[in-house]
Amino acid sequence: MSSEVLFTIEDLEVSYGSIAALKGVSLQVHKGEIVTILGANGAGKTTTMRTISQLLKAKSGSIRFKGEELTKMPAHKVVKLGISHSPEGRRVFGVLTVEENLLLGAYTQSKVNTKTLRWVYEMFPRLEERRKQLAGTLSGGEQQMLAIGRSLMSDPEMLLLDEPSLGIAPILVKAIFEQIKEISRQGVTVLLVEQNAKAALKLADRGYVLDVGRIALEGTSAELLASDKVQEAYLGKKHE
Amino acid sequence: MDIFLQQLANGLTIGSIFALVALGYTMVYGVMRLINFAHGDMVAASAFVGLTVYTQVMGQATSLFSVIVIFLLTASVMACVGVLLERLAYRPLRDAPRLSAVVSALGASLVIQNGIMLIWGPRMQIFPELVPQVYWDLGGVVISLIQVIILALSLVLMVGLYLFIEKTRMGAAVRASSIDQDAARLMGINVNSVIALIFIIGSSLGAIGGLFIGMYYRGITFNMGWQYGLYAFIAAIIGGIGNIPGAMMGGMLLGLFNAFIAGYISSTWADAFTFILLILILIVRPTGILGERVAEKV
Ligand SMILES: Nc1ncnc2c1ncn2[C@@H]1O[C@H](COP(=O)(O)OP(=O)(O)OP(=O)(O)O)[C@@H](O)[C@H]1O
Ligand SMILES: [Mg+2]
Numbered sequence: 001m002s003s004e005v006l007f008t009i010e011d012l013e014v015s016y017g018s019i020a021a022l023k024g025v026s027l028q029v030h031k032g033e034i035v036t037i038l039g040a041n042g043a044g045k046t047t048t049m050r051t052i053s054q055l056l057k058a059k060s061g062s063i064r065f066k067g068e069e070l071t072k073m074p075a076h077k078v079v080k081l082g083i084s085h086s087p088e089g090r091r092v093f094g095v096l097t098v099e100e101n102l103l104l105g106a107y108t109q110s111k112v113n114t115k116t117l118r119w120v121y122e123m124f125p126r127l128e129e130r131r132k133q134l135a136g137t138l139s140g141g142e143q144q145m146l147a148i149g150r151s152l153m154s155d156p157e158m159l160l161l162d163e164p165s166l167g168i169a170p171i172l173v174k175a176i177f178e179q180i181k182e183i184s185r186q187g188v189t190v191l192l193v194e195q196n197a198k199a200a201l202k203l204a205d206r207g208y209v210l211d212v213g214r215i216a217l218e219g220t221s222a223e224l225l226a227s228d229k230v231q232e233a234y235l236g237k238k239h240e
Numbered sequence: 241m242d243i244f245l246q247q248l249a250n251g252l253t254i255g256s257i258f259a260l261v262a263l264g265y266t267m268v269y270g271v272m273r274l275i276n277f278a279h280g281d282m283v284a285a286s287a288f289v290g291l292t293v294y295t296q297v298m299g300q301a302t303s304l305f306s307v308i309v310i311f312l313l314t315a316s317v318m319a320c321v322g323v324l325l326e327r328l329a330y331r332p333l334r335d336a337p338r339l340s341a342v343v344s345a346l347g348a349s350l351v352i353q354n355g356i357m358l359i360w361g362p363r364m365q366i367f368p369e370l371v372p373q374v375y376w377d378l379g380g381v382v383i384s385l386i387q388v389i390i391l392a393l394s395l396v397l398m399v400g401l402y403l404f405i406e407k408t409r410m411g412a413a414v415r416a417s418s419i420d421q422d423a424a425r426l427m428g429i430n431v432n433s434v435i436a437l438i439f440i441i442g443s444s445l446g447a448i449g450g451l452f453i454g455m456y457y458r459g460i461t462f463n464m465g466w467q468y469g470l471y472a473f474i475a476a477i478i479g480g481i482g483n484i485p486g487a488m489m490g491g492m493l494l495g496l497f498n499a500f501i502a503g504y505i506s507s508t509w510a511d512a513f514t515f516i517l518l519i520l521i522l523i524v525r526p527t528g529i530l531g532e533r534v535a536e537k538v
Contacts (some may be wrong), residue, residue, distance in 0.1 A: 053425075053426060054425075055422050074430065074432075075425035084426075085426045090427075091423040093416055093419045093423065094419070095414075095419060104424075106426035107412070107413065107428045107429055108427075
């Protein structure tokens with residue numbers, strides 16, 4: 001793995017009112033890596049992603065991308081800097097067409113990059129077939145493809161994916177994970193939040209395990225896959 | 241038949257005014273899920289600002305140039321007031337419970353209404369005759385120049401707004417923000433700018449509506465915003481609040497309805513019938529004629 005650090009979180013604390021959701025999270029992502037954040041429901045994965053995108057403001061700590069501090073930035077500037085976020089629950093614009101959704105993904109570009117649009121359509125041919133269809137009428141899996149495609153339209157350097165497998169049939173999950181691999185091959189750094197630990201670790205170079213707002217474990221995917229704790233908690237295997 | 245055509249012409253005129261004002265309610269609601277109760281009073285204020293521009297800036301000239309300056313200057317002043325209103329009354333409450341924003345909107349309405357009274361006095365003022373009184377008698381139906389101007393200019397503005405929203409990049413940002421603000425932010429859209437933009441557009445259109453009210457009815461009072469605001473608000477609801485073509489359609493429909501009630505029954509009954517119409521439409525289509533998703537956001 002190349003060792004150029006692209007993205008760093010240090011001692012991040014985030015609260016909802018008086019409830020602390022992140023209690024000092026630190027992590028690093030190197031250029032070109034796929035890094036996954038695992039954790040049970042309510043561990044703080046989505047909170048982490050939303051704070052990176054500045055939809056949520058940190059209480060303390062720092063988030064740096066290519067040396068720039070994000071925590072004081074408005075959300076729309078983060079996108080311009082090269083971080084794109086495909087959010088939990090997809091959040092596609094349901095009353096707009098598939099293509100309108102994709103074009104909105106390119107909002108920060110002065111001109112829509114037709115090469116990227118081609119690429120997205122090649123990865124997800126169903127989106128091209130349904131380009132004039134309203135996004136809200138797509139199936140869950142198709143909406144997930146659209147959310148990912150849309151987030152690629154800004155030609156990001158780093159892609160945040162929050163549970164792309166949520167509520168999707170296993171066969172489609174497999175297809176989507178294959179395309180995440182392809183996205184990575186094209187040079188996009190990926191930070192992937194997943195509950196589907198096995199699939200995520202097979203794909204990722206490294207991972208972090210988040211447990212009620214703290215990093216409980218970190219390591220290469222092989223290390224995490226072999227760790228008793230991960231096996232027990234996320235892979236459903238009893239350790240004897 | 242004469243009454244029908246005459247009231248059709250009158251209805252389209254008032255309908256245009258309702259539609260212009262309704263757009264301000266609907267656009268703000270669309271993006272912020274907020275009823276800007278101060279909008280009607282902004283419309284009233286516009287008529288007074290127009291009056292002052294006429295007397296103080298244009299030296300009571302009624303040339304075409306003067307009329308254009310009155311319109312542009314009034315719309316610009318009101319656009320600034322609109323942006324200021326959002327900054328002071330609504331932005332600080334963006335994350336507060338919904339009721340706080342409603343109270344703030346009602347407060348802003350009172351402040352503007354009383355502001356008009358303090359500046360221009362409590363008595364009715366006469367709006368200048370900016371357009372010569374030209375009438376055409378089309379076989380029993382009388383149409384005035386002012387009616388033609390109101391209808392034509394309103395249509396141009398509404399078509400322009402529609403194209404802006406549907407065809408431009410900024411319009412796409414407005415649409416995205418009205419569907420899902422956080423998702424819009426993730427696209428790199430500056431939602432604060434979008435909100436400022438809709439206050440600029442809504443207040444300018446409302447200002448033109450206010451000037452039309454002055455030109456058409458001539459008498460303007462500090463509290464007239466309540467009445468016109470209510471009608472335009474109903475128009476926005478009839479069309480489907482949050483929906484731009486809906487507001488245009490609702491305005492026209494309400495204007496025509498009012499004119500026909502006035503023509504065939506009695507103008508004293510217009511208000512009562514308007515509410516009956518509103519209730520009937522809401523029974524048949526709770527989201528208004530073109531409204532789709534009034535589902536509350538969480
Ligand atoms: N808007 C909110 N208001 C209050 N508390 C919240 C809010 N959003 C999240 N939380 C709390 O913060 C904690 C972390 O939530 P978060 O959504 O980040 O978890 P997650 O790891 O993404 O879980 P999941 O796997 O279920 O998506 C949870 O305890 C949750 O209840
Ligand atoms: Mg989550």
